[in-house]
Amino acid sequence: MLLKKRGYTAIEIVLVIGIMGILVTMVGLSFSAFRNSNILAVETEKVVSLIAQARNDTLSSKNDTVYGVRVESGRVVLFESDTFSEVDPDNIEISLDTSVALTDIVLNGGGSDIVFKRLSGKTNEHGTMSLVLTSDPTTKKTITIYATGLVDIN
Numbered sequence: 001m002l003l004k005k006r007g008y009t010a011i012e013i014v015l016v017i018g019i020m021g022i023l024v025t026m027v028g029l030s031f032s033a034f035r036n037s038n039i040l041a042v043e044t045e046k047v048v049s050l051i052a053q054a055r056n057d058t059l060s061s062k063n064d065t066v067y068g069v070r071v072e073s074g075r076v077v078l079f080e081s082d083t084f085s086e087v088d089p090d091n092i093e094i095s096l097d098t099s100v101a102l103t104d105i106v107l108n109g110g111g112s113d114i115v116f117k118r119l120s121g122k123t124n125e126h127g128t129m130s131l132v133l134t135s136d137p138t139t140k141k142t143i144t145i146y147a148t149g150l151v152d153i154n
Contacts, residue, residue, distance in 0.1 A: 036099065036133050043100045044131050044141045047076050048151050050094055051114065054078050055123075055149045058116040068115035071129055073102050082115050096131075103137075104130040107145070114145055121149040 054067040063080060070077040070084045078092040079085065096102065105112055107127035114125045126147040132140040142154040 036135065036139070039097050039099055040131060040133055040139065040141060043096050044143065044153055046094050046096075047071075047102070047129075047131065048143060048153060050076050050078050050092070051143075051145065051151050053092075054114070055116045055121050055151075058118055059121045061118060066116055066118055068113050071102055071105055071107075071112050071114070074098075076102070084113050099134055100131055101134050102129055103132050103140075104128070104142075108147075116149050122147055123149050 051069050054069045057067040057078075057080075058065075065080055066082050068079055068082065068084065070079060075093055075095045077084070077094075079088060080090050081088075085091075105127075106129070107114065107125045109125055111125065114123055116123050123145065124147075126145045128142055128144050130140045130142045132138075144152045144154060146152070
């Protein structure tokens with residue numbers, strides 16, 4: 001009479017655990033890449049929106065003055081007037097997520113301030129800048145500010 005064995009061998013259990021570990025790792029890496037891509041897109045939109053707000057406030061002659069944006073590695077600041085003042089309480093500062101950095105800031109005339117002209121919305125400080133993932137600097141979005149003051153994402 002043959003006895004039927006029931007249960008699992010150690011090899012079967014180790015094999016199943018190994019396969020599950022590989023699947024969990026693959027899903028985790030995919031989720032991480034998606035999360036980083038989403039953070040980069042959101043932070044890029046924040047920067048573009050603040051630049052557009054400065055241009056719109058200038059065009060609408062809000063407070064009868066011009067507005068500008070200071071761009072730095074970890075933050076962007078909307079300021080009132082044609083020169084940036086760190087201590088101005090009316091500044092609107094947006095700190096970027098720590099997994100994203102603003103790099104390759106190349107503005108006409110150098111510097112890090114973009115100031116818009118009343119009536120036309122144009123700027124002399126046109127140029128480009130990139131937002132990159134700090135974990136993967138090859139993953140980036142480039143923001144272009146045209147002389148007309150309009151902004152584009154590449």
